[in-house]
Amino acid sequence: MRTAAFVLSLVLVPPLALAQEPAGGDFSVLPVPGAEREAFQRILWEKIPNPLWDKVRSGRSLTRQTWVISPSLEPRIAGLGPTYNRPSCLSCHPGNGRGEAPASPADPMRGMLVRLSVPGQDGHGGPKPEPHYGDQLNEFGIPGVPGEGEAFLEWATHTERLADGQEIELRQPKIGFRHLAHGPLHAGLMTSVRIAPPIYGLGLLEAVPEADILALAKAQKAASAGVAGQPNRVWDAARRREALGRFGWKANQPTTRQQIAGALAGDMGITSDISPEPNCPSVQSACAAIKAKANERHPEISTADLDDMTLYHFALAVPDARRQNDPQVLTGKALFHTAGCAVCHQPTLKTGAFPTLSALAGQTIHPYTDLLLHDMGPGLADGRPDYRANGQQWRTPPLWGIGLAEAVNPHTGLLHDGRARNLLEAILWHGGEGEQAREAVRRMSAGERDALLAFLKAL
């Protein structure tokens, strides 16, 4: 096994002296020193055709908007609920960054959500919603509609020992529910607790040709080195066909636009051309009554506004890597390859054509993801299938900009449920296909580990 990993890594190690090209191709920008907390909000205006500027601005203001309950003097931003998690995208993606898991069971979930389902599939092969609560627990209801209940996390900790004797405490969440408004949850309930990931660079990832991702899966399989990513296949509602899943922790959304529509519907209760029906399971009578009201207007967000929000996401620049010639960073970069991280966290992809914003086309990018699902072992498993993703599989998250996470959000929570409190904890949770890489890190000397982390922090 070890030899195989070594051979594979040999192929992947880049010449060290090579100057790193920008993370997002032409669509990268170095953070302004002192203004790193805005690093995920930068727009490269000069790369965006002038006639689109107003649409990008409009999309930005809608993404930053806190939504309003109907009826309102401002129908454009109205339609929150009947049930919802948070009233704004930024509630969960502050600074376009990531959400945080609550530290104690008394704290509410403010930057994350709980997906719910029962065994079986919906009409398109997706998860089958919990009959009384739907596919996501919505904590809040608009006045007159009860919130569905509250989920909370209780943390169990254990200690891991690294080869050099260093001890690291890891924590794992257990989910609980309280104040459930519609009776007990289904006996076969499956849950998935997920923090909000950062939202830049998605246009570039969407522009990577599907064939390239499938080729990566093939190459991993052929290498038979213990890593064999699988593409997710999900329902593309706009094109009315199956497509490669790219976004979300289990790659359960095919496009940025559908992902945003999903967030509007699932997290905020706002209907769109992709999700035209309010989400009210039939037992939720107050919710259903609102839905039946004649003066309700659907979809609540217009097609043009959803397009603008999508364009804004495309227009967000990727933060460029820093300190790329620092010797420690260079050592860390080499270790990243020798440890096998780069097999899943693919350093380089190329974008194809992208008519919506042609500046994103034909770029060489360094996202550090293969957009594939990997079995990460039972420790990270949620046990809840999501289209083709099984209960142990997760999509490799991009690592570009991860070194700025702490500057953008005042926490360092990582992984799908925010359990890792720093980069090393995130690595130590890698199991399954990621186990070899994890063990490589466990065996590293303190200096090597520091170098690996320095490399990640420079991304």
Next chain:
Amino acid sequence: MSNETGHIDLKRRRLTGLLLAAGVAGGFCAPRAAFAVATGEGEKRVVVLTSYPEELIARFQKAFEQANPGTRVEILWRHSADALTYLRRGGMAEIDVYWTPAPRNFALLKAEGQLAKLAPDPQALSAIAGHPVSDPDGYYAAFELAGYGIAYNPEAVKQLGLPPPRDWRDLSHHAYRGRVQMPIPGRVGFAPVMAEAVLQGQGWEEGWAQLAAIAANVDFGSGDRSPDVDDVATGRKAARMSIDFFISPSRRNANPAAGELAFVYPPRTAFNPAHVAISAHAPHPETAKAFVDFLLSTPAQEMLLEPSVRRLPVRREVYAAHPELSAQPFASGNLAYDDALRRDRQGLVAALFDVALVQPHTEAVALWNAVDLAWKEQRGNDARRAEIVALLTAVPVDERAQRDAGLRRLFAFPDLAPGQPEPTPSAERLAVEARWKTETRARLDTARRLLQAL
């Protein structure tokens, strides 16, 4: 304890006593998560109506919830006009706290008997240049201040060969032609206060003269119709009349490299308070009081200065503790900004702005360019030039006429219900505007003739 769903139903009354399902071992091979279900007594809740941006709300929501375990802050969001309509249609019984920059709404709700009296807090009752920022009767208290001034791109200003701007009038320098942004009242929410900062700070006629002279450097494009500072950040524009919080403090005092922003408060400008109040019909009056006390406390006021929030505190002691702040709203000599005056005449000011500055803009800019050229070629004398500039900067309504209550009423913004269309302007209003237009046209024509005669 297992119920028929297979989940654990603890029926615990207190969260502190919560037990969780056993069976989740530590280590890398933990089985999938087990569930616990707790039913508690109705948790404590405070329902807050606001129009603050999410990042500000989230900061205070989290801090309050952490300081009061088990209490939840539920946020309802509406802009001020929408909020007033909602509150007047039964919303006062659905919310506990109203927390927002909308001084008029607080004044109206107080007058309508909809607000509960707050325990008076002498600190939060402070005044700017003698003008109280909180309700003197204690029905609403100031929470923070928005300061008005000039956002500029130091590099772009340097390239124009100018020193950094210090006061509004600096923006009228002809080197700024086409490089300044000025928010249009009626298009940008904060623009009416912005215009009043100049009109009250400089006096009605001098204020309009300055606005008109600055307008010569503006192109009234999309940047003047939106609150964003992008065009200044990128250097396409050199300066912009703005509220302080649009410019992050990390960049506010930044070293002047390209793309970074600076912000300056003119010596006499507006610091406009935002307020917080408790509904007289609050469903949760106790948590409401705790939330308001928290917002006005010194730790919460300190949080206003954080980079994700960047607002000005109302507690004076916070300024004493932060001498690095360039804003000094309570310093002597400041303008006693009067927001009631703004409200009373904002329709009038918006209409004048449109008729006097926006509509004849192209023509006016051409005349300003001609003035500059004549000056450069040393045609005409100072007196003649002053005469022409006076024609280009005069407004059709003078200081005395603007005081007229009937005139102000004619232009007042109506309160609308959802779905109700903007009313068509009255014949009387249209007649007044037509007169203004004729007058403005006549002035510009005279200025042109004088210029041609030089």
